[in-house]
Amino acid sequence: MSHPRFPHLFSPLEIRGKEIKNRVFVPGHNTALSEGGKIGDAMIAYHEARMKGGVGMLMTEVHCVHPTYMPLGRAWATNEECLPGLRRLARKGRDYGVRVIGQVFHPGRVAAASIDGTKMVAYAPSEVPDEMYKHVPTPLTADLIAEIVTAHGDGAARMAEAGLDGVEIISSMGYLASQFINPRLNRRDDEYGGSFDNRMRFVREVAADIRAKIGDDMILGLRISADEMDEEGLTIEESREACAALDADGVLDYLNIVLGSTATYTGWQHLIPHMQYDAGYTGQKSGAIKSAVERVPVMIAGRINQPQIAEKILAEGEADMIGIVRGHIADPEFMNKAREGRLDDIRACIACDQACIGHRLKGFAVSCIQYPETGRELAFAAKPKVDKPRKVMVIGGGPAGMKAAAVAAERGHDVTLVEKANQLGGQALIAQLLPGRAEFGGIVTNLQRECEIHGVDLRTGIEATTEIVAAEAPDVIIAATGATEHRPDLEGLDGAHVVGAWGVAQGTANVGAKVVVYDWHANWIGLGVAEKLARDGCSVRLCVNGAMAGEHLPMMVRDGWMGQLHKLGVEVISYARLYGADETSVFMQHVTSGEPIICDDVETLVLATPHKRQAGLWEALHGGDIELHLIGDALAPRTAEEAVLEGLRAGFAV
Ligand SMILES: Cc1cc2nc3c(=O)[nH]c(=O)nc-3n(C[C@H](O)[C@H](O)[C@H](O)COP(=O)(O)O)c2cc1C
Numbered sequence: 308m309s310h311p312r313f314p315h316l317f318s319p320l321e322i323r324g325k326e327i328k329n330r331v332f333v334p335g336h337n338t339a340l341s342e343g344g345k346i347g348d349a350m351i352a353y354h355e356a357r358m359k360g361g362v363g364m365l366m367t368e369v370h371c372v373h374p375t376y377m378p379l380g381r382a383w384a385t386n387e388e389c390l391p392g393l394r395r396l397a398r399k400g401r402d403y404g405v406r407v408i409g410q411v412f413h414p415g416r417v418a419a420a421s422i423d424g425t426k427m428v429a430y431a432p433s434e435v436p437d438e439m440y441k442h443v444p445t446p447l448t449a450d451l452i453a454e455i456v457t458a459h460g461d462g463a464a465r466m467a468e469a470g471l472d473g474v475e476i477i478s479s480m481g482y483l484a485s486q487f488i489n490p491r492l493n494r495r496d497d498e499y500g501g502s503f504d505n506r507m508r509f510v511r512e513v514a515a516d517i518r519a520k521i522g523d524d525m526i527l528g529l530r531i532s533a534d535e536m537d538e539e540g541l542t543i544e545e546s547r548e549a550c551a552a553l554d555a556d557g558v559l560d561y562l563n564i565v566l567g568s569t570a571t572y573t574g575w576q577h578l579i580p581h582m583q584y585d586a587g588y589t590g591q592k593s594g595a596i597k598s599a600v601e602r603v604p605v606m607i608a609g610r611i612n613q614p615q616i617a618e619k620i621l622a623e624g625e626a627d628m629i630g631i632v633r634g635h636i637a638d639p640e641f642m643n644k645a646r647e648g649r650l651d652d653i654r655a656c657i658a659c660d661q662a663c664i665g666h667r668l669k670g671f672a673v674s675c676i677q678y679p680e681t682g683r684e685l686a687f688a689a690k691p692k693v694d695k696p697r698k699v700m701v702i703g704g705g706p707a708g709m710k711a712a713a714v715a716a717e718r719g720h721d722v723t724l725v726e727k728a729n730q731l732g733g734q735a736l737i738a739q740l741l742p743g744r745a746e747f748g749g750i751v752t753n754l755q756r757e758c759e760i761h762g763v764d765l766r767t768g769i770e771a772t773t774e775i776v777a778a779e780a781p782d783v784i785i786a787a788t789g790a791t792e793h794r795p796d797l798e799g800l801d802g803a804h805v806v807g808a809w810g811v812a813q814g815t816a817n818v819g820a821k822v823v824v825y826d827w828h829a830n831w832i833g834l835g836v837a838e839k840l841a842r843d844g845c846s847v848r849l850c851v852n853g854a855m856a857g858e859h860l861p862m863m864v865r866d867g868w869m870g871q872l873h874k875l876g877v878e879v880i881s882y883a884r885l886y887g888a889d890e891t892s893v894f895m896q897h898v899t900s901g902e903p904i905i906c907d908d909v910e911t912l913v914l915a916t917p918h919k920r921q922a923g924l925w926e927a928l929h930g931g932d933i934e935l936h937l938i939g940d941a942l943a944p945r946t947a948e949e950a951v952l953e954g955l956r957a958g959f960a961v
């Protein structure tokens with residue numbers, strides 16, 4: 308019987324005689340959980356959470372296949388040592404009825420990682436430098452091409468031996484196979500370059516070698532960008548032509564479509580699209596590929612974060628399966644909740660890119676700012692009930708307090724949350740007001756829902772005092788009282804027209820036409836208020852206490868934002884340290900030379916300076932009889948991510 312709400316999403320699909328129970332898969336994503344190139348306990352627990360959550364198919368992260376690219380922090384399929392981990396994953400897949408596909412990979416010239424801190428030799432079809440990683444690649448010899456083709460087949464053979472259901476060739480995102488197909492990057496004059504068929508030779512040889520080694524029973528798919536979305540990458544016409552040819556060859560069983568390329572700043576914008584891109588915008592592009600192929604199913608991933616959007620793409624015939632990575636990082640139970648109609652309970656990914664790809668790019672395990680259990684499954688996936696429920700009072704209804712309350716309640720405690728504002732959310736309510744950041748407010752909706760599901764008594768509009776605490780008589784207090792803006796004690800600020808960044812975001816500050824934004828944080832705040840003021844018609848100079856504006860943001864968020872500011876004519880001054888202001892000027896110095904940086908003709912100085920923690924209640928209660936925990940910005944002002952993580956830890960500690 309078809310699903311009443313999502314008939315397409317929950318209809319099975321057969322690929323090479325193997326049934327997939329529904330139309331959603333978790334595409335490959337590097338978790339940074341591999342251990343010495345191998346799958347260990349942490350990665351198994353990570354994938355098991357998603358399998359348990361009801362997804363139909365799951366791809367491993369990219370597995371390196373050849374010694375020319377085998378950095379630490381990536382998984383390797385280069386020798387027998389990968390077998391035990393892959394076998395465990397395959398067994399888990401069978402336990403949960405989830406198909407498991409292994410990705411085989413070579414990046415070619417976009418060799419992002421290093422093995423020992425040195426810049427590695429990047430091999431590519433031709434000597435065409437990339438914009439992102441600054442490689443001048445070494446052209447592959449025919450011998451090395453043959454070796455890399457064979458290495459793909461050998462890696463795939465190991466995946467077959469381990470019992471996986473299939474293998475996926477990475478020809479997406481500007482990686483090696485795509486570089487061969489692309490006439491602007493492939494300038495060879497041998498049998499691998501020139502004509503279309505010559506440029507397709509590498510990927511066809513890889514597919515043929517894999518098929519010969521894995522046999523006819525296993526699924527063989529290929530990931531490709533429908534459009535690499537930049538000046539030099541594969542265009543949609545070129546990808547359509549390649550996909551049509553591969554479809555006609557009859558070797559592959561599916562085409563898995565994404566957008567973007569890792570080779571350029573613009574290409575990166577579309578790989579893991581942030582919240583300035585509309586949810587579901589990728590569907591159109593897979594539709595263009597689908598109309599070019601006749602035989603194989605077409606899959607799409609990218610910014611699909613709700614079952615309604617996935618259903619629509621399927622219903623409109625733009626794809627046959629939907630890939631959801633961040634939606635599963637934010638909520639491993641995505642598919643179970645969709646199936647059971649618990650749509651309000653789905654913790655939709657807000658596309659902030661902060662703790663998933665943000666962590667990965669820093670070499671740490673992927674997680675989620677809304678759901679820090681991700682990547683920490685061994686410690687936090689199961690939430691054991693407490694033997695003796697206690698009365699827990701959480702003070703402060705920002706992200707830290709809400710998470711602490713939800714987790715403590717889920718574990719069986721009797722939890723009350725008290726928030727002095729009339730609305731839950733704390734600083735997240737301000738952050739969502741910045742241009743293009745409205746979706747950030749989803750963190751509040753999602754955490755509030757988590758509290759409601761677990762029965763937290765939510766009380767707003769009440770400022771907790773020692774008297775209220777005494778009347779409540781809790782066994783435990785979790786203080787999550789947050790932080791506020793703080794004006795630094797600097798020369799002349801009292802004589803200047805100075806406003807805080809929060810007031811600008813909230814629209815309550817009175818701002819002149821010529822503005823200097825001083826941004827100590829080098830994150831969202833300075834960029835956001837600069838954009839808002841520029842859109843309001845102000846002339847804006849953004850002075851950053853860092854190497855660049857947005858230095859502490861995930862790079863794709865920063866890069867996209869810098870493009871907006873460039874279009875709006877915002878002047879950016881980096882390496883600036885504020886030391887004073889008067890009625891018309893802002894005085895700064897260069898952080899290393901110490902030379903003055905003076906902005907004249909200023910009407911308003913907007914300050915995005917360090918926040919001050921609000922721990923007064925905790926200090927008043929400290930040393931008394933009640934068990935106390937201090938978390939989030941009240942402990943040390945940071946971001947929503949640390950707040951929610953500390954909420955999780957506090958929920959476990961009580
Ligand atoms: C942390 C992270 C690592 C990724 N690593 C890979 C990878 O190993 N292989 C791959 O094909 N795509 C990788 N991707 C891209 C995803 O498969 C997917 O295409 C992208 O996240 C967009 O889908 P989403 O909007 O559902 O997250 C990665 C994405 C993330 C967030």
Ligand code: SF4
Nearest residue numbers: 656659660663675676
């Ligand atoms: S950190 Fe942000 S982008 Fe990443 S999964 Fe969580 S909500 Fe989505």
